[in-house]
Amino acid sequence: MRKELIVATSLTVTIIVLAYVITLGSGLGPLFNGIRPLAEVYLRTTLNPSQPSFTAMSPEGVTAIVWDYRGLDTLFETAVFYLAIIGAIAIYRGVSEKVRLNGAGVGLSMIVKVVTKVLIPINIAIATSIALHGHLTPGGGFQAGAAMAVIPMILIIAFSRYLLLDLKISKEVALAFRSIGLAGIALTAFVPILIGLLSGVNAYIMQNQLKADASFSLPAYLGDALVSGSLILYNISEYLAVTFGFSMIFLLLSIEEDIVKEQMRGDGVEH
Amino acid sequence: MYDYILITIGGFLLVVGALCDLIAAIGMNRFPNFFVRLHAATVGTIGGAFYPLIGAALIAFGSEFLGNYRWFVGGASIVAAFLVLILAPAGSHALARAAHKSKTAIVHPKVVDHLEEDGGVK
Numbered sequence: 001m002r003k004e005l006i007v008a009t010s011l012t013v014t015i016i017v018l019a020y021v022i023t024l025g026s027g028l029g030p031l032f033n034g035i036r037p038l039a040e041v042y043l044r045t046t047l048n049p050s051q052p053s054f055t056a057m058s059p060e061g062v063t064a065i066v067w068d069y070r071g072l073d074t075l076f077e078t079a080v081f082y083l084a085i086i087g088a089i090a091i092y093r094g095v096s097e098k099v100r101l102n103g104a105g106v107g108l109s110m111i112v113k114v115v116t117k118v119l120i121p122i123n124i125a126i127a128t129s130i131a132l133h134g135h136l137t138p139g140g141g142f143q144a145g146a147a148m149a150v151i152p153m154i155l156i157i158a159f160s161r162y163l164l165l166d167l168k169i170s171k172e173v174a175l176a177f178r179s180i181g182l183a184g185i186a187l188t189a190f191v192p193i194l195i196g197l198l199s200g201v202n203a204y205i206m207q208n209q210l211k212a213d214a215s216f217s218l219p220a221y222l223g224d225a226l227v228s229g230s231l232i233l234y235n236i237s238e239y240l241a242v243t244f245g246f247s248m249i250f251l252l253l254s255i256e257e258d259i260v261k262e263q264m265r266g267d268g269v270e271h
Numbered sequence: 272m273y274d275y276i277l278i279t280i281g282g283f284l285l286v287v288g289a290l291c292d293l294i295a296a297i298g299m300n301r302f303p304n305f306f307v308r309l310h311a312a313t314v315g316t317i318g319g320a321f322y323p324l325i326g327a328a329l330i331a332f333g334s335e336f337l338g339n340y341r342w343f344v345g346g347a348s349i350v351a352a353f354l355v356l357i358l359a360p361a362g363s364h365a366l367a368r369a370a371h372k373s374k375t376a377i378v379h380p381k382v383v384d385h386l387e388e389d390g391g392v393k
Contacts, residue, residue, distance in 0.1 A: 108365050108368070109365070109368055111360075111361055111364050111365075112361050112364065115358065115361035116361075118357060119354075119357075119358070
């Protein structure tokens with residue numbers, strides 16, 4: 001009883017102190033006209049061709065901050081997510097998803113299957129638009145990947161996991177596409193350096209637009225369309241990687257418990 | 272003139288939606304078993320989400336001051352309404368069928384149970 005009282009009191013005190021510091025104590029800096037100085041810097045530079053060495057050339061401030069202003073931070077965040085996926089794969093090592101149970105895989109009723117089929121093209125269109133507009137509107141690669149990963153999830157629930165096997169979407173295929181996505185992120189990060197080395201210009205890792213001492217910059221416009229340099233490349237790569245990372249987890253989690261136990265004991269099928 | 276008609280119809284649909292939500296909430300609390308409570312929940316999703324979304328779309332179409340953005344707001348509302356219209360019945364159907372097949376929800380105050388008699392959809 002005493003322990004709960006201490007936990008409750010300390011939680012309450014922490015929340016009240018944090019709320020005071022953030023709102024009344026000006027812990028985040030003073031508020032001018034509803035905007036803090038730090039926010040004003042980002043708002044003034046995120047799409048501002050008159051300040052070429054500070055701008056990210058993207059009207060969407062969040063994406064600009066996430067992939068440009070603090071890109072390295074996001075890279076390590078992404079690394080944490082993929083380490084979690086690698087952990088899941090390590091737990092399921094030696095378990096083959098290709099083993100089938102007799103009589104399983106009927107799926108839900110015809111009504112649910114038809115609705116699922118109607119939903120899939122809509123879902124693909126929405127997820128792709130979230131990824132490709134990530135530098136213009138709220139969203140981005142991770143959100144698009146999470147929206148796209150809904151498709152294997154509802155296919156597994158409405159039909160069964162055997163449908164994905166019949167469509168040849170196995171653990172290895174998902175791993176390959178996920179690796180292509182991760183390679184795209186790494187390539188986008190190193191492209192400025194490679195081009196800089198080849199052409200003798202100063203350039204930095206994860207550079208997007210030109211900086212004071214590095215005149216290299218990725219194209220902000222493709223024809224008339226604003227593509228914001230590296231941001232669209234990061235978003236597309238992250239979209240691929242997250243989609244297939246989640247798909248792989250769903251494939252592994254949907255294997256029947258009996259099959260997993262049997263194979264983990266080692267008296268199952270050869271693999 | 273058209274704007275006024277659109278906004279009036281839209282507002283009427285919003286009121287209908289609010290009433291459906293209220294009826295659904297009362298039903299969820301008062302109905303005796305799982306299947307009729309599920310019926311109340313679908314009154315809440317179709318009546319309380321589909322109608323208001325269509326109403327919001329009509330109000331957006333009638334709002335001149337939004338400029339071109341009114342087509343974005345209204346179009347998004349109609350797409351969302353369509354998704355609710357096909358997904359909510361499919362979801363509640365899957366729930367009801369699963370609950371009936373696995374016999375986890377007992378049909379206690381029972382008048383008729385056609386699913387028990389002929390097996391339902393395959």
